[in-house]
Amino acid sequence: MFGIIRPCRHRLTEALHQSWTAHLCGLCLALRDDHGQLARTATNYDGLIVSVLVEAQSDDPVGGRRKAGPCPLRGMRTASVARGEGARLAAAVSLALASAKVRDHVEDGDGAYARRPVALAAGGVAERWGRQSRSGGSSLGFDTGLLFDTLAQQGTLERAALPGSSVLLVTAPTEHATSLALEHTAVLAGRPGNRAPLAEIGRLFGRLAHLLDAVEDLAEDRATGAWNPLLATGTSTDEARRLCDDAVHGIRLALRDLEFSDGTLAHRLLAHETAAAVRRTFAHAGAGAQGSFGPAAPYGPAGPRGPFDVPPPPPPRRRNPVAGCAMWALLCCTCQACCREDYEDPCNGRRRQGPCSDVDCCDGDCCEALECCECCECCDCGGC
Secondary structure (H helix, E strand, C coil), rough: CCCCCCCCCHHHCCCHHHHHHHHHHHHHHHHHHHCHHHHHHHHCCHHHHHHHHHHHCCCCCCEEEEEEEEEEECCCCCCCCCCCCCCCHHHHHHHHHHHHHHHHHHHHHHHHHHHHHHHHHHHHHHHHHHHHHHHHHHHHCCCCCHHHHHHHHHHHHHHHHCCCCCCCHHHHHHHHHHHHHHHHHHHCCCCCHHHHHHHHHHHHHHHHHHHHHHHHHHHHHHHCCCCHHHHHHHCHHHHHHHHHHHHHHHHHHHCCCCCCCCCCHCCCCCCHHHHHHHHHHHHHHHHHHHHHHHHCCCCCCCCCCCCCCCCCCCCCCCHHHHHHHHHHHHHCCCCCCHHCCEEEEECCCCCCCCCCCCCCCCCCCCHHHHHCCCCCCCCCCCCC
């Protein structure tokens, strides 16, 4: 799974969480039914927004659901899942994005992709997904070839990026590709008046996704010498944060110009979860920077320590992998990994903080409060 829209269950009502899950499962099953089992690995959180937007603009959203059989990821329970043109378009777009992402890793020689056998196999998968994306999009009147033509410019723009140049020159292909995909949801739903604002939302969402991905990879890319748009253009994290905040604000403004049959989930994901993704990404980036470039510790490897020196911390405690996975499942299923102020990583013993733990749900603006936990009953934003 990849993508920036990963809502915590506490930030969605039960009905919205069920709807979000219906689109996620619908995307996965559309990939399987139209393109085979392997294509299901292209399922991603951001791609399902395409399905959400088609349903939000549809006059009969209930007609776009079907009952799916038991699935291990749902605890072998059946579920109502999204179907139809929205899920199929989301599948075609997801395959295009996954194909481009794999190609990018192969060209850059990232990690295991530096090995020739892996690169050859991954290149073959990317080529197959590209063909499947084109055929799937064509059946819906959407030319995914335009996505590939746009994303193909990425390498050229990356090679031309120099310190002092705008990072937005590098994000342009992602912005345009996402704009094309979201704009077509209005075509499928028969809402031509929504095309322009959806194109703007897609452009800003693509910018946001590209920048947040760069921020997440910044520390690792700096350490390994891998190419990163922020490092290549000399863009600071403060400037990247400003661009991300502006993109979230622009998405919220464009949402006001849309006509929805029921835009509750779409608004929640695009107006609120994007802001949560920005906070989460930069909070983690800040923690990593502090750990890497903070003041020196009061003790060191060389020389004896004095009586008042702070002793080194004990080494992280390692847990059996099976027990660690079981404890992670418990923390996630009970939402402790999201909302606890402080807890121990079940695998390595390090202390962690839940992303929702440092926000007061009942303080400040009601809409901002809901960005922490939807379960707080002190706020009622209605249609906010």
